[in-house]
Amino acid sequence: MRRLGQCLAPLVLLATPAMAEDFDPASLDLAALIECRADVPAYNGFAFWLxxxxGAADRLGWKEVPSGNPFLRQYQLPAPVHVFGRETGTVVFTATGPMAVLEGIAAPDLAWQIGAPATVSSPDKFLGEKVVAESTEDTGGVSLATRITLNVSTVESHPGKTLAGCSYALDVK
Structure with a gap:
């Protein structure tokens, strides 16, 4: 869990003890988190709890498995989750959000289906991104920028697979 904590470090600035305490595992809608249908407080509450x-992952029935990538924390789910019109039993967490690990669809094809235009497209790497929400709030000399994006990518650690999910990026200035 230490690595997941490191992945979630950007959110620490916005954390309150109540965020993790208020999360009810029975309320988890993993598909909504992955597909960017959840709001930032919902993701933060879950991420801080996890x-x-x-034993949070155990309570969900998730089994942590090696991802082969130091930037991804990977879990096998006890039952498949239905996202982007597909099912998967594997999710990874990046520093900013959850992604489904999908088989049977090429990253460019999924990106096209969900309207996430390519920002990088080469034989070795694909990145697609669709901005879902973007805002800046200034209060008391502090600026809080929120950017939620739907992402599709390939990574070397997961050959032949497509990663797709949501990034809940927060920047405090």
């Missing part, structure tokens, strides 16, 4: 609650 990173900070001892």
């Amino acid at each position: 990173a900070g609650e001892p």
